[in-house]
Amino acid sequence: MRSSWGSGSPGGWPSEPLQEVALTKRICVIGTGYAGLANAACLADLGNGVIGVDRDQAKIEQLNHGVLPIYEPGLAEIVRRNIQAGRLVFSTSYDEGMQDAELVFVCVGTPSGVEGETDLADVEQAAIEVAKRIHQPVVIVNRSTVPIGTGDWMSDIIRDHLQSPDTPFTMVSNPEFLREGSAVYDWMHPDRIVLGTTDPPAAEKVSQLYRSLGAELIITDPRTAEMIKYAANAFLASKISFINEIANICEALGADVRTVAHGMGTDQRISPHFLEAGIGWGGSCFPKDVKALAYIAAVHGQHPQMLRAVMEINTDQRKRAVTKVREILGGFRGKVIGVWGLTFKPNTDDLRDAPSISIIHMLQNEGAIVRAYDPVAMDKARNMLPRIVYCDSPYSAAEDADAVFLVTEWNEFKQLDMARVRDLMRRPILLDGRNVYDPQRMREMGFIYRGMGRGYSGESLR
Numbered sequence: 001m002r003s004s005w006g007s008g009s010p011g012g013w014p015s016e017p018l019q020e021v022a023l024t025k026r027i028c029v030i031g032t033g034y035a036g037l038a039n040a041a042c043l044a045d046l047g048n049g050v051i052g053v054d055r056d057q058a059k060i061e062q063l064n065h066g067v068l069p070i071y072e073p074g075l076a077e078i079v080r081r082n083i084q085a086g087r088l089v090f091s092t093s094y095d096e097g098m099q100d101a102e103l104v105f106v107c108v109g110t111p112s113g114v115e116g117e118t119d120l121a122d123v124e125q126a127a128i129e130v131a132k133r134i135h136q137p138v139v140i141v142n143r144s145t146v147p148i149g150t151g152d153w154m155s156d157i158i159r160d161h162l163q164s165p166d167t168p169f170t171m172v173s174n175p176e177f178l179r180e181g182s183a184v185y186d187w188m189h190p191d192r193i194v195l196g197t198t199d200p201p202a203a204e205k206v207s208q209l210y211r212s213l214g215a216e217l218i219i220t221d222p223r224t225a226e227m228i229k230y231a232a233n234a235f236l237a238s239k240i241s242f243i244n245e246i247a248n249i250c251e252a253l254g255a256d257v258r259t260v261a262h263g264m265g266t267d268q269r270i271s272p273h274f275l276e277a278g279i280g281w282g283g284s285c286f287p288k289d290v291k292a293l294a295y296i297a298a299v300h301g302q303h304p305q306m307l308r309a310v311m312e313i314n315t316d317q318r319k320r321a322v323t324k325v326r327e328i329l330g331g332f333r334g335k336v337i338g339v340w341g342l343t344f345k346p347n348t349d350d351l352r353d354a355p356s357i358s359i360i361h362m363l364q365n366e367g368a369i370v371r372a373y374d375p376v377a378m379d380k381a382r383n384m385l386p387r388i389v390y391c392d393s394p395y396s397a398a399e400d401a402d403a404v405f406l407v408t409e410w411n412e413f414k415q416l417d418m419a420r421v422r423d424l425m426r427r428p429i430l431l432d433g434r435n436v437y438d439p440q441r442m443r444e445m446g447f448i449y450r451g452m453g454r455g456y457s458g459e460s461l462r
């Protein structure tokens with residue numbers, strides 16, 4: 001795959017040699033997935049010369065043609081703009097990526113292993129490939145979410161694979177906090193930049209990249225930096241599980257969790273964020289990161305009971321949603337169930353550990369026929385969920401349905417003609433997994449409405 005510093009991209013964009021544009025730093029970004037692509041594009045947008053290296057050839061070909069392999073609002077425009085400006089190219093070649101690179105950003109995946117541990121195979125491979133090509137001083141910035149101590153482990157791997165043992169390199173842990181769905185905004189407006197290193201000049205070099213963003217800089221040791229990322233994700237997941245537990249208590253006692261959350265969230269010490277009750281969290285980060293932190297804690301002799309409860313509550317929420325409808329229908333065998341939303345949250349096409357997947361599996365295992373609609377992720381879902389009927393609209397998913405589950409709160413679902421939905425359904429049972437609708441209004445319209453923690457009573461199947 002052709003693409004290197006100074007070459008244009010092969011995708012038909014005007015190719016301006018990288019040397020001829022004003023470059024701030026030359027950066028190689030390893031891994032061009034959800035996090036790496038946002039990093040590569042945003043670093044280029046700040047004026048740096050960036051090569052994104054990924055082992056996935058199809059992905060690199062798409063990117064060099066200005067086509068995004070993922071759905072991320074606003075990112076395509078930045079990628080194209082920087083390809084055109086000659087600041088951003090993509091390659092499958094580490095040789096090209098490492099040539100002249102002053103900084104290497106590691107953004108490869110760190111999925112869960114079988115026991116909940118972090119699978120560091122991709123990080124290890126990236127470290128080895130980088131090490132073999134270090135011929136000048138370089139700062140290696142780790143943005144992947146990795147277990148505490150991984151920075152030291154990567155340093156050892158790199159040292160073992162250097163071609164000339166005296167070439168200086170430094171590791172800096174720089175956890176990534178962006179959210180899918182608002183990755184560009186988050187990258188450009190970080191609440192803080194965390195740098196973990198014992199080398200002040202390396203910290204200075206990395207912090208220069210972010211200076212124009214005006215964020216608070218927190219410089220600490222690598223292990224503390226790595227821990228900040230896990231602790232932050234575990235806390236956010238805990239907040240959601242907490243409000244879900246409160247939701248379940250609300251439900252038993254006839255209180256409304258949305259108002260409870262509002263009443264709590266207006267307290268500045270609590271804040272309203274991540275206090276939305278529903279069918280719980282999913283995605284590529286919270287599930288694996290909470291699990292990994294619990295695993296690390298346990299293998300180091302700790303008893304992570306709160307983290308375990310946070311995960312258990314989350315799993316239970318998905319089951320609870322299914323139970324609510326099973327109780328009304330008396331079982332799912334032969335029942336048609338509409339599912340609105342497949343992605344783990346709106347504004348992304350990411351299906352990793354999405355609640356929809358486990359909910360659909362539960363429904364199918366009990367004999368339901370699932371009709372689903374998602375605004376962006378249906379093509380991606382086909383491999384993962386081959387046995388469902390994919391529909392071209394939320395209305396079509398509701399057709400002849402015995403119940404509809406709202407799983408992902410895409411804006412599109414907030415503005416539906418609900419009278420039409422009701423009329424299309426065989427039975428007007430609505431499981432509002434994200435508490436999007438007004439329960440009273442839905443009941444007045446004739447729906448048998450079930451939210452999450454919204455205090456209902458006295459309903460019967462029409």
Ligand code: NAD
Pocket residue numbers: 030031032033034035036053054055056059107108109110122123125126143144145146176177178179180284285
């Ligand atoms: P991803 O699976 O979307 O992307 C990883 C990319 O790395 C893939 O394109 C893969 O082909 C490539 N890759 C893997 N090993 C490689 C190697 N050795 N050489 C070259 N390319 C390689 O993953 P992601 O969601 O972007 O996450 C990456 C890391 O960032 C994870 O540690 C994740 O926890 C962290 N993170 C992600 C997000 C997010 O919103 N997705 C946010 C914060 C942090």
